[in-house]
Amino acid sequence: MQHPSGNRTIKFILYTNKDFSTINDTINFSLTIRNHEHTVAFDSALTSIRIKDIPGPSNKWTFTKTVPNDGTILSAGFLYSIKNVGNSWFLDTVGVNQKMKTIEYPFQ
Incomplete structure (x- = not known):
């Protein structure tokens, strides 16, 4: 079996459509x-911010990461934790033959 060659690029987009302006908890x-x-x-911490500071649709955070194609299906996305609340995530699948994947997460 021949493995795909080259790289895969994953674009991460984070924002919210909700009004969290009164929530000062840290995320x-x-x-x-x-x-x-x-x-x-790839595993990288972005930042610690207050929930009310998550950007809206007009100020989306965008990150792009390119990784070697190792011939496997990937799981990619956002992990997050809220102090005194818990941990959660938003994950998606990147297929073996997908050269480009956009993972857009409107935080709720």
Whole structure:
């Protein structure tokens, strides 16, 4: 079996459509890209901010990461934790033959 060659590019977009202007709780966002073996291809903390400071649709945060195509399906997306609340995530799949994937997350 021949593995695909080249790279895959994943574009992450984060924003909210909700009005969180009164919520001062801290939220920590991270980006993740993993393969089926749970090997981290990319894992990066973004920032700690107050929920009310998550950007709206006109100020979306956009991050792009290119990773080698190792011939596996990837799981990629956002991990986040809210102090005194818990952890959650928004993940999507990147197929073996997908050269470009956009993961857009309107935080709610």
